[in-house]
Amino acid sequence: MKKRNLFLPVMIATMAFGSSLSSAADIEKTIEARQSFMRVYSFNLGLVGDMAKGKSQYDAEIAANAAKNLLALAKMDNGPMWPQGTSKEDPGLSEKTRALPETWTTYPKVSERHKELTEALEKFVNVAGKDLASLRMGIKDVGKGCKGCHESFRAEEEE
Numbered sequence: 312m313k314k315r316n317l318f319l320p321v322m323i324a325t326m327a328f329g330s331s332l333s334s335a336a337d338i339e340k341t342i343e344a345r346q347s348f349m350r351v352y353s354f355n356l357g358l359v360g361d362m363a364k365g366k367s368q369y370d371a372e373i374a375a376n377a378a379k380n381l382l383a384l385a386k387m388d389n390g391p392m393w394p395q396g397t398s399k400e401d402p403g404l405s406e407k408t409r410a411l412p413e414t415w416t417t418y419p420k421v422s423e424r425h426k427e428l429t430e431a432l433e434k435f436v437n438v439a440g441k442d443l444a445s446l447r448m449g450i451k452d453v454g455k456g457c458k459g460c461h462e463s464f465r466a467e468e469e470e
């Protein structure tokens with residue numbers, strides 16, 4: 312009899328979060344992981360973005376490597392970083408995440424956006440290390456790939 316009651320808290324947690332995440336701390340770690348992942352995208356895009364804008368000198372090797380890193384990141388399987396119940400509308404998360412509920416409610420739209428970025432990056436790896444003009448051409452679709460997803464699935468930054 313006593314043993315059976317042990318299952319109750321687990322069941323409630325599963326119902327509340329729709330996943331195996333069981334504590335607020337786990338959820339925060341998961342959100343931090345995906346935000347950190349996005350920052351690694353951002354760092355690598357910054358390297359080539361600065362070159363495209365003339366803020367830094369074009370360097371074929373750095374550009375080629377940044378492009379390869381971006382593609383490698385896009386190819387990671389990050390499903391577990393995006394469990395249901397972790398949008399900014401979910402209880403207690405409005406300050407922790409900018410992920411909009413549409414990420415889940417309109418699924419698989421978010422995956423289509425991700426696919427567009429991946430496709431842009433597959434082209435970008437072939438041109439980033441060629442020369443500055445090619446990098447500038449290719450980076451446009453990469454930028455669109457990031458923005459295309461943020462427009463629908465990421466809330467504006469709050470002041």
Ligand code: HEC
Nearest residue numbers: 346349352353356408409410421424425428457460464465
């Ligand atoms: C498939 C959708 C999608 C794609 C593609 C995408 N992002 Fe994001 N990004 C998000 C979502 C959703 C968030 C909000 C995550 C959160 O706060 O939990 C986010 C957050 C971020 C953040 C803020 C991270 C933080 O510290 O809070 C940065 C920076 C970022 N993205 C950069 C990029 C860059 C650069 C690219 C393209 C190379 C990109 N993203 C592609 C969906 C996407």
